[in-house]
Amino acid sequence: MPESVRLDLASDYAQLESMLDKLNEGHIHVAVLGRVGVGKSSLLNALLGAEKFAVSPLHGETRETEMAGWRELGEGGVYFIDTPGLDEVDGESREKLARDAAARADLVLFVVDADLTAGEFEMLRSVADRHTPVLLVLNKADRYTDAERGALLGSIRERAVAHVRTEDIVVAAADPAPERILRVGADGVEHEEMRPREPQVEAVRDRLWIILEAEGKSLAALNASVFAGDLSDEIAARLIETRRSLGEKVIRTYSVAKGVAVALNPVPVADLFAVAMIDVSLVIHLSRIYGLPLGRAEAGSLIGTIATQMVAIMGTVWAIHVVSSALKLGTGGLSVAVTAGAQGAVAYYSTYVVGRVAQQYLAQGMAWGPDGPKAVVRSILDGIDRESLLGQAGDEIRARLRSKA
Ligand SMILES: Nc1nc2c(ncn2[C@@H]2O[C@H](COP(=O)(O)OP(=O)(O)O)[C@@H](O)[C@H]2O)c(=O)[nH]1
Numbered sequence: 001m002p003e004s005v006r007l008d009l010a011s012d013y014a015q016l017e018s019m020l021d022k023l024n025e026g027h028i029h030v031a032v033l034g035r036v037g038v039g040k041s042s043l044l045n046a047l048l049g050a051e052k053f054a055v056s057p058l059h060g061e062t063r064e065t066e067m068a069g070w071r072e073l074g075e076g077g078v079y080f081i082d083t084p085g086l087d088e089v090d091g092e093s094r095e096k097l098a099r100d101a102a103a104r105a106d107l108v109l110f111v112v113d114a115d116l117t118a119g120e121f122e123m124l125r126s127v128a129d130r131h132t133p134v135l136l137v138l139n140k141a142d143r144y145t146d147a148e149r150g151a152l153l154g155s156i157r158e159r160a161v162a163h164v165r166t167e168d169i170v171v172a173a174a175d176p177a178p179e180r181i182l183r184v185g186a187d188g189v190e191h192e193e194m195r196p197r198e199p200q201v202e203a204v205r206d207r208l209w210i211i212l213e214a215e216g217k218s219l220a221a222l223n224a225s226v227f228a229g230d231l232s233d234e235i236a237a238r239l240i241e242t243r244r245s246l247g248e249k250v251i252r253t254y255s256v257a258k259g260v261a262v263a264l265n266p267v268p269v270a271d272l273f274a275v276a277m278i279d280v281s282l283v284i285h286l287s288r289i290y291g292l293p294l295g296r297a298e299a300g301s302l303i304g305t306i307a308t309q310m311v312a313i314m315g316t317v318w319a320i321h322v323v324s325s326a327l328k329l330g331t332g333g334l335s336v337a338v339t340a341g342a343q344g345a346v347a348y349y350s351t352y353v354v355g356r357v358a359q360q361y362l363a364q365g366m367a368w369g370p371d372g373p374k375a376v377v378r379s380i381l382d383g384i385d386r387e388s389l390l391g392q393a394g395d396e397i398r399a400r401l402r403s404k405a
């Protein structure tokens with residue numbers, strides 16, 4: 001793997017490493033997710049029976065993800081992870097923290113305090129799409145009458161049905177507002193009194209524990225493997241891109257070298273493939289980029305195959321066409337070098353096509369694919385804008401010749 005890709009993904013690797021440690025130790029991570037102020041920190045505190053996480057009536061007390069141990073489970077422990085929360089107003093970095101925490105968690109407590117907003121619904125869907133199990137908590141139940149609560153639950157169930165099982169949608173009051181009561185004193189006068197209320201989180205606790213006992217270990221394993229799978233897809237995608245762009249640079253470099261060589265020492269067009277040393281070096285270079293190193297003989301026979309297909313497809317006239325379009329492009333003042341320049345451009349073009357075809361063959365793991373080499377050569381030829389490539393070839397070759405002069 002190229003160093004640049006390795007460095008880019010270092011933090012993902014470290015994360016995977018820590019997930020595997022966690023798996024070994026049997027730890028399970030439960031993260032809260034939800035809008036700012038819905039009572040995420042309050043809910044975790046109520047479950048813990050201790051004020052571990054900062055709660056605030058102000059907008060968004062929790063700024064970092066934080067963790068606290070809840071209970072033992074098997075040989076490991078269940079940990080709660082508090083997150084900053086999703087915020088429509090002062091957004092993205094917090095949202096990213098929350099998303100990342102959810103992506104790493106084995107289970108998500110998704111907290112809402114009313115019917116789902118569009119943003120909440122989107123987030124819920126993206127968590128469920130990762131196959132992370134979700135317990136959906138309607139918090140602040142104390143703010144609603146029984147009838148309102150029933151209606152809200154009905155609506156939430158209906159909207160979340162594709163992503164959350166009905167039994168995994170529960171109601172809580174993590175930090176209920178104090179109760180206002182009227183008491184008649186000994187003097188016969190009514191006094192208003194505020195009586196604190198206990199948190200109501202039994203439904204959350206019971207359901208959470210049932211899920212964790214039944215599937216906790218497999219959730220952690222599933223989570224690590226989904227993460228590892230995503231990471232390897234990511235690596236594969238970056239490798240393809242890195243090799244493609246590196247390959248393209250290498251192909252251009254060799255094409256110019258070949259063009260210059262031919263411009264300085266013109267050979268008959270028919271003999272272009274005979275001057276194949278540069279092409280052989282190019283193919284060997286490409287094969288190393290793709291981690292499938294070829295020897296000179298193998299590279300030579302690959303070029304032979306490609307050349308045969310090029311001639312078969314374009315006929316013997318192909319080179320004439322190329323030469324004439326190269327000539328049309330003019331000479332940029334180097335009138336002496338008209339023919340030489342045109343031949344150089346043709347040489348550039350042929351090496352470029354050889355490189356691109358070889359690159360595709362290597363990218364497919366040294367295979368031509370179901371339709372054989374001819375189809376590959378044809379698709380590369382069709383994909384090249386010949387006029388503009390020859391224009392560039394002419395410019396690059398002339399620039400080189402000038403600097404040599
Ligand atoms: N009425 C009521 N208020 C709550 C409840 N749970 C939390 N709150 C309040 O909502 C505010 C935000 O709570 P907090 O836990 O910091 O929300 P977070 O941003 O989601 O972590 C605080 O003032 C809490 O006291 C609840 O069940 N009922």
Ligand SMILES: [Mg+2]
Pocket residue numbers: 040041042054055061062082083084
């Ligand atoms: Mg909070």
